[in-house]
Amino acid sequence: MADLDFYKKDMEKIQAALLKKIEKVLGGLVVLDDVGLATAFKQINFLDDLNALGFPELLKKVKGVYGKSISKNLNVLSAAQRTKQTATAVQAIGILSNLDLTTISAGVTRYANEIKTALFRGLLTGQSSASIMEGLTATYGVGKALSSKQQTALLSDSLARFNRTTTAKLFEDVPEQKFEYVGPDDEVTRDVCLQTLSMQGEGLTAAEIDSTSPVAFGDGGGFNCRHEWIPV
Amino acid sequence: MDTSIVKAKDIVNFSKTEYGQLASHARGLIVKDMNKGVMQNGKHRYKSKEYAARKATGKLGKFRKSDSVTMLLSGNTKNAIFPEGKKDAALIIFGNGVIVEANEKRGYIIRDLSKKNRLSSVNFMQRIVNRKIKKYASKPINIKIGK
Numbered sequence: 348m349a350d351l352d353f354y355k356k357d358m359e360k361i362q363a364a365l366l367k368k369i370e371k372v373l374g375g376l377v378v379l380d381d382v383g384l385a386t387a388f389k390q391i392n393f394l395d396d397l398n399a400l401g402f403p404e405l406l407k408k409v410k411g412v413y414g415k416s417i418s419k420n421l422n423v424l425s426a427a428q429r430t431k432q433t434a435t436a437v438q439a440i441g442i443l444s445n446l447d448l449t450t451i452s453a454g455v456t457r458y459a460n461e462i463k464t465a466l467f468r469g470l471l472t473g474q475s476s477a478s479i480m481e482g483l484t485a486t487y488g489v490g491k492a493l494s495s496k497q498q499t500a501l502l503s504d505s506l507a508r509f510n511r512t513t514t515a516k517l518f519e520d521v522p523e524q525k526f527e528y529v530g531p532d533d534e535v536t537r538d539v540c541l542q543t544l545s546m547q548g549e550g551l552t553a554a555e556i557d558s559t560s561p562v563a564f565g566d567g568g569g570f571n572c573r574h575e576w577i578p579v
Numbered sequence: 580m581d582t583s584i585v586k587a588k589d590i591v592n593f594s595k596t597e598y599g600q601l602a603s604h605a606r607g608l609i610v611k612d613m614n615k616g617v618m619q620n621g622k623h624r625y626k627s628k629e630y631a632a633r634k635a636t637g638k639l640g641k642f643r644k645s646d647s648v649t650m651l652l653s654g655n656t657k658n659a660i661f662p663e664g665k666k667d668a669a670l671i672i673f674g675n676g677v678i679v680e681a682n683e684k685r686g687y688i689i690r691d692l693s694k695k696n697r698l699s700s701v702n703f704m705q706r707i708v709n710r711k712i713k714k715y716a717s718k719p720i721n722i723k724i725g726k
Contacts, residue, residue, distance in 0.1 A: 503655055506655075507654065514603050514662075518603070521600070527611070573654040575610070577606075577610055578603055578604045
């Protein structure tokens, strides 16, 4: 997962630090009675801890994948051909990239709440500290939940979908624009993608893709699809 | 559909969206070449010593998805290439900058446009101009004579 490696590594560090912190406070929690536990849990918010451990910085890093890093200016036009117009399509694409990041944030909030619930459940049922930590590590530890392969694949798929949507949005006012379906043709390629790769000829317009292609513009062949429609 | 009136002087001026379309087109050309193993400096077939060694043993491992190594192994480098339309420029952003630069040092360049792709991009802009000329010419012109 080349470019998203940092996400997995950073998230694993955050998870490890959070579990270490939970292990420390667990010693104080196991001696409390039910009333004391209820009072203590009203004050616990693991989302604050995740923020303190660097989640906002990680989110900024992910945002960097969307809009920073190295760039290439296409100098195919002279300065005299440039203008100062604005366009809504470009603004809409910016909003979409922010919404994708909101989805990641929502996942972290859910993670924080689930850990809190699991911890409370373990204490209420009288489990030992070691048993509780074992359960938490197995479900929410390094390589699980937020740093799992599935989560990284979700992030990767989100970037692919973002690209497809960007293309669709940029050309929505150009119905005559043709697109070519591009991507690998190998043993793991879905049948619908193979079918589309072979049927396109000189390219298809967005309307033709809608009416004749087995794959949708924004979805490609489905989750984690490596194919996309490119303008020709 | 955009129904705004096109002024003659705007025919050769480009909006953010049009610059974005150019960037998207150029990005597509790069991605298409990556899929074929063609680099933007004209180099063909992305190969590595690791690939050659694995191919010889018949154990391709992570390279199994392709009969030759391209810049599209996992799709993440490709997915992190974004077109961007500025008010006065078309940009292609390479989010996976470290990988792209490391490959550049080995001669595998995707952060550029080959002569063929540059020509295609110029033609693409010409099509935008033609589209605007057509739109401009289709507007009725009322000329008032006298009062």
